[in-house]
Amino acid sequence: ARAALLQSQKMEAVGKLTGGVAHDFNNVLQVVRGNLELLEGRHARDGWTKERLDKAIEAVDHGASLASQLLAFGRRQALQPIVVDPAVMIRSMDDLLRRALGEMIDVKTVIATDLWNTFVDPNHLENVVLNLAINARDAMPEGGKLTLDVSNTQLDAHYIAGADDVGAGEYVLFAITDTGTGMTAEVIERAFEPFFTTKPEGQGTGLGLSMAYGFVKQSGGHIRIYSELGYGTTIKIYLPRSTEQAAAIEPKSPVALTGGT
Ligand code: ADP
Numbered sequence: 001a002r003a004a005l006l007q008s009q010k011m012e013a014v015g016k017l018t019g020g021v022a023h024d025f026n027n028v029l030q031v032v033r034g035n036l037e038l039l040e041g042r043h044a045r046d047g048w049t050k051e052r053l054d055k056a057i058e059a060v061d062h063g064a065s066l067a068s069q070l071l072a073f074g075r076r077q078a079l080q081p082i083v084v085d086p087a088v089m090i091r092s093m094d095d096l097l098r099r100a101l102g103e104m105i106d107v108k109t110v111i112a113t114d115l116w117n118t119f120v121d122p123n124h125l126e127n128v129v130l131n132l133a134i135n136a137r138d139a140m141p142e143g144g145k146l147t148l149d150v151s152n153t154q155l156d157a158h159y160i161a162g163a164d165d166v167g168a169g170e171y172v173l174f175a176i177t178d179t180g181t182g183m184t185a186e187v188i189e190r191a192f193e194p195f196f197t198t199k200p201e202g203q204g205t206g207l208g209l210s211m212a213y214g215f216v217k218q219s220g221g222h223i224r225i226y227s228e229l230g231y232g233t234t235i236k237i238y239l240p241r242s243t244e245q246a247a248a249i250e251p252k253s254p255v256a257l258t259g260g261t
Helices: 002-042 047-074 086-101 122-138 185-190 208-218
Strands: 082-084 105-111 117-120 144-155 169-178 222-228 232-242
Touching: 002 047, 082 086, 082 122, 086 105, 086 122, 086 144, 117 122, 117 169, 122 144, 122 169, 122 208, 122 232, 144 232, 208 222, 208 232
Parallel strands: 105 144, 117 232
Antiparallel strands: 082 117, 144 169, 169 232, 222 232
């Protein structure tokens, strides 16, 4: 429980800090981008210059995408939960997942029948699932299999015994399993920390799992990592059951892919 409190305090501080800076930073990047485009317009026929400018614009876009991840992190308090039918949501993501992961990854979704509804912000949940899927892809550079398994789960007192912050009750379980590199005990221990990453500079923000953690905790759920080096990883997200009727979802395109504000 102490570790969980420390974690949430850390996240709050980081969130406050990054939110404002990320917004201003993104505005600066848009000015840079606009000017690069103007230059490119003038030098459209100079191949060498155009190539350099394209590279610069690409880097600006990468920066903007990082800034928007930070923004999403800073704004994490602003959840708009509704009653969601997880089956509908996951089915609507299928195409996006396949496109985001590419041909090397075999994507399989297993959706249990008679799934319970859950009360969450569907856009944030989509983003979390997408981020976890992208982590899974990064762990399978030679290709592999990603399974997204959604089912109803009853957590009981027995399950709680080993963990300090897991509540008994009825949950919808999202299990994301990859056949990738797996994680060492040290990496599992630190994986939820904001800015913890093992990826080369420019490739990881270290925010994916800490954002997932913040989202899940704020939604009254639980998140667990199960990983074996050399075999793969399963991330389990438990979101509390809702007995209400599901609202219709209007999926928005996730921040991580579009790099929008
Ligand atoms: P990032 O992906 O930007 O590094 P995350 O917070 O999403 O940030 O992940 C933190 C670290 O946890 C990653 O750098 C990686 O070492 C490890 N990790 C996360 N997901 C997986 C996975 N599916 N397989 C192996 N390692 C993972």
